[in-house]
Amino acid sequence: MGTAVDDYTAEVFHGCIETNFSTIVYSENVKPLMDFLVLQSTKENAFYANYTALDSEYGIMGLYQCRGDLSATECSNCVSTIPTLANQLCGESEESLIQLGGCCLHYQFTTELAEKSVNATKFVEKICKDKKATDEGFWEKMESAFNRVMTGTGIGGFYTGSYEDVNVSGQCQGDLSNEHCETCFKSALQEAKTRCGDSVSGQIYLNKCYISYNGNGNGVPSSHRVTTRVAIAVGIVGVFLLVVVAVIMSRRRRHRDEGCGVWCR
Secondary structure, eight states, X not given: OOTTOOOTTSEEEEEEEOOOXXXXXXXXXXXXXXXXXXXXXXXXXXXXXEEEEOSSSEEEEEEEXXXXXXXXXXXXXXXXXXXXXXXXXXXXXXXXXXXXXXXXXXXXXXXXXHHHOOOTTOEEEEEEOSOXXXXXXXXXXXXXXXXXXXXXXXXXXXXXXXXXXEEEEEEEOTTOXXXXXXXXXXXXXXXXXXXXXXXXXXXXXXXXXXXXXXXXXXXXXXXXXXXXXXXXXXXXXXXXXXXXXXXXXXXXXXXXXXXXXXSOO
């Protein structure tokens, strides 16, 4: 997702947690969920989340989200490519997150309480380009561009705009309010400063939002006119982004500490 990715079906990143379940449990729960989400993407071309209780405590959560500037057909095409890719990358995992250029799909066996207790601004992934900005005012222009984009935002929107030589875009997960979306964007911008430094382009993914930016980094404006565009889908549009990714990331760190290496790359 994001302006830096032209091919909306190209993989951006993925994460997998190895399964402790039998093949039967997987085939009886994950495959039907995947099929349902793909079918749903032909009807809801933005954001959709589903939680199904499997017993008195545990259930399976699944969601997809498409970038806000994709058409209904593009969204459906993007989501429909993920199940096969997820099987190739993650196998019969109890949890997987697949992020493509234009959409993401995430499922996990979890509890309803855990699903609702996610830190929206927790860091997930970064993509920083090698080219460095030589313009000392690069980050000031970045902030100006994002401030203009966030002005007057609506719930669950996809936002894009530009300021001089900097182009930016961002999207929040469909269940975030306008206030929480703005907070998530600000956190993502701060993460970009910290993690990408003076890279002229990059993408930052948090649990429930992402930002993407690019510029020539030499201070030569492509346009002095600030332009912003807000695309708000019918109902809840949605970031990047991702229910309960905090659970994945905490497991990732735990397994790394134990030397398990369960995250696929």
